[in-house]
Amino acid sequence: MAERLLDSINSPLDLKKLSVDKLPILAQEIREVIINNVASSGGHLASSLGAVELIIGIHYCLNAPEDIIIWDVGHQAYAHKILTGRKDRFNTLRKAGGISGFPNKYESEYDVFTTGHGSTSISTALGMAAARDIEHKNYKVVAVIGDASLGGGMALEALNHAGHLHKNMLVILNDNEMSISKSVGALSKYLNRIITAPAYNRIRKDIEGLLSKVPRFGFSVIRSARRLEEGLKNLLVPGMLFEELGFRYFGPIDGNDVTTVIDTMKNIVNLDEPILLHVVTKKGKGYSFAEKGPEKFHGISSFNVNTGEKIALAKDITPEEGFTKAFGNKIVEIAKENKRIVAITAAMPEGTGLDKFANLFPNRFFDVGMAEQHAVGFAAGLARAGFKPVVAIYSTFLQRSYDQLFHDVCLQNLNVVLMLDRAGLVGEDGPTHHGTFDMSYIRHLPNIVSMAPRNEEELNNMFSWAVSYDKGPVAIRYPRGASYKYCSSKSAITALADESRTPITLGKGELLKKGKDATIVNIGYMSNIALEAASFLMDEGINCEVINARFIKPMDIELIAQSVFKTGRLFTIEEGVLEGGFGSGVLELIIDKIKKDIIIKNIALPDKFIEHGDRALLLDKYGLSSKKIAETIKNNYA
Ligand SMILES: Cc1ncc(C[n+]2csc(CCOP(=O)(O)OP(=O)(O)O)c2C)c(N)n1
Structure with a gap:
């Protein structure tokens, strides 16, 4: 096989040895590596394919790692990983012990910042630029941000501050007009106008030249000329919004043409002021299936390279199964009757299952963009005006909205329903995406009800209950996937579950299995794993009582205390961090109830950020598989 250009590249220094005319070939080789590896490991394909030439251009013109590059979200940075010494390990992408799907500061000196959440890069870059200037150093600082991430509050706050500080920094706006689905919002419309009006660009220079010739004598003439200049610029010059914010705007340029990227970068990289370079790229570039379906290929599991079809894995569920689907169907069913229901997503209509609702009730559906803080504040407004807003959001992204939850929802005691998808460990996306903190950060807020369903049917019941509850906010957490994937003996658990079904009542748990030797208290879907653990223990002669607490808050401490009084042994199980979580809550309350030694x-996740890897593997590693739970109970069964 002829040697690839890529074979000689182990760092950006090697890249710079190539002449510019060779770089399109290199881009092609990098694309092949990305496509072939993501086809087996899954990952963020479309964004990474779109950014290949841009990343080559950035490394060609900068001097990393001395120069700083901060990737926003970081899902687009696969080519960066490949060019910075990780091409030989790229086949371990997202696998346990392998390289991370996002920039990771512990993985490489070229990944300056660990990322995964959107809209953070400009703040970080500005902070590093400010630090550089205090120390009179002279490295360059670059933030690379997508058009959807630019609409997030933190990015806009950072732009505002950056223009004011007037630091030497470069913001590269990678505009593909897509979020996961089509970008939404006024900012995205503005960017679209810039891209689709190339005439503006061509005449920009002419207009500036013309304006420079306006006679500049006499105070009022100058003032009028300036006003005219501003007015015309606003009307005709692209990027005026950024210029008004204190950035010099360059672009739009074709970000998939590596020569253009390099020529432009060379011209601007030494300018000593805040620069915004607007590059236009094609999401999914170079892989026809991803170009046609960038949404499907934004984040994808294993697929067949030749057909673009997903490859079914044992852990997969069908499109009709799972918690997300159950919620998506249930909200549609209830909203047909209840016209006060409105639904809100922060840029994830498909991921949260709200796409069906969006199609059926466009007037009651709001995609606010990548703006979780605003999503919750906006919901508070709708609730205050008498509607029943349902905010569907991933557990990890609600972290953004902690203060809105406190100030705008709980303090006002408003009827907002929060549907927290991807609670618990999410697997391959890793620490930035695991939803392991919500029980801790919600449980301590007054007024809110917090719950978790055991399976999809219970999710339906809980959601119906939450929508009819009118005494304050409710949060419901549920994991990725389907409940039956949470244990191996599906039939035994389904049978048990059918027997013990009771209606949802505020603050009431349910007894799933009677026993006398130990009490296992679970929250929601972990009950399935606990039941399986209980069946293992039964074989060892330990007869456990199993409780599904249903409510994290208010908690059914009576039910738990009665059981513990009988068994003398209490084991709590949760797929969340121990500190401040569900089990901690049980202890806080039970201390007053149980007077004898128990x-x-x-059993919970430890006080650390959990790495990426297969979810079942991680559960086992951290003691939350049914086998490990049974072992722990046995070992503590004195
Ligand atoms: C705070 C936050 N909200 C939501 C997400 C989920 N998410 C990951 S990428 C993405 C879209 C990013 O779009 P853009 O910034 O335009 O980059 P592109 O993928 O189009 O290159 C979203 C919504 C996230 N990572 N962080």
Whole structure:
């Protein structure tokens, strides 16, 4: 096989040895590596394919790692990983022990910042630029941000501050007009106008030249000329918004033409002021299936390279199954009757299952863009005006809205329903995406009800209950996937579950299995794993009582205390961090109820950021598989 250009590249220094005319070939080789590896490991394909030439251009013109590059979200940075010494390990992408799907500061000196959440890059870059200037150093600082991430509050706050500080920094706006689905919002319309009006660009220079010739004598003439200049510029010059914010705007340029990227970068990289370079790229570039379906290929699991079809894995569920689907169907069913229901997503209509609602009730559906803080504040407004807003959001992204939850929702005691998808460990996306903190950060807020369903049917019941509850906010957490994937003996658990079904009542749990030797208290879907653990223990002669608490808050401490009084042993189980979580809540309340000595063990995730890897593997590693739970109970069964 003829040697590839890529074979000689182990760092950006090697890249710079190539002449510019060779770079399109290199881009092609990098694309092949990305496509072939993501086809097996899954990952963020379309964004990474679109950014290949841009990344080559950035590394060609900068001097990383001395020069700083901050990737926003970081899902587009696969080519960066490949060019910075990780091409030989790229086949371990997202696998346990392998390289991370996002920039990771512990993985490489070229990944200056660990990222995964959107809209953070300009703040970080500005901070590093300010630090550089205090120390009179002279490295360059670059933030690379997508058009959807630019609409997030933090990015807009950072732009505002950057223009004011007037630091030497470069913001590269990678505009593909897509978020996961089509970008939404006034800013995206503005960017679209810039891209689709190339005439503006051509005449920009002419107009500036013309304006420079306006006679500049006499105070009022100058003032009028300036006003005219501003007015005309606003009307005709692209990027005026950024210029008004204190940036010099360059672009739009074709970000998939590596020569253009390099020529432009060379011209601007030494300018000593805040620069915004607007590059236009094609999401999914170079892989026809991804170009045609950038949404499907934004984040994808294993697929067949030749057909673009997904490859079914044992852990996969069908499109009709799972918690997300159950919620998506249930909200549609209820909203047909209840016209006060409105639904809100922060740029994830498909991921949260709200796409069906969006199609059926466009007037009651709001995609606010990548703006989780605003999503919750906006919901508060709708609730205050008498509507029943349902905010569907991933557990990890609601972290953005902690203060809105506190100030705008809980303090006002408003009837907002929060549907927290991807609660618990999400697997391959890793620490930035695991939803392991919500029980801790919600449980301590007054007024809010917090719950978790055992399976899809219970999610339906809980959601119906939450929508009819009118005494304050409700949060419901549920994991990725389907409940039956949470244990191996599906039939036994379904049978048990059918027997013990009870209606949802505020603050009431349910007894799933009677026993006498130990009490296992679970929250929601972990009950399935606990039931399986209980069946293992039964074989060892330990008869456990299993409780599904249903409510994290208010908690059914009576039910738990009665059981513990009988068994003398309490084991709590949760797929969340131990500190401040569900088990901690049980202990806080039970301390006043149980007067005799009991054995207590909280089984939860440790006080650390959990790495990426297969979810089942991680559950087992951290003691939350049914086998490990059974082992822990046995070992603590004195
Ligand atoms: C705070 C936050 N909200 C939501 C997400 C989920 N998410 C990941 S990428 C993405 C779209 C990003 O669009 P853009 O910034 O335009 O980059 P592109 O993928 O189009 O290159 C979203 C919504 C996230 N990572 N962070």
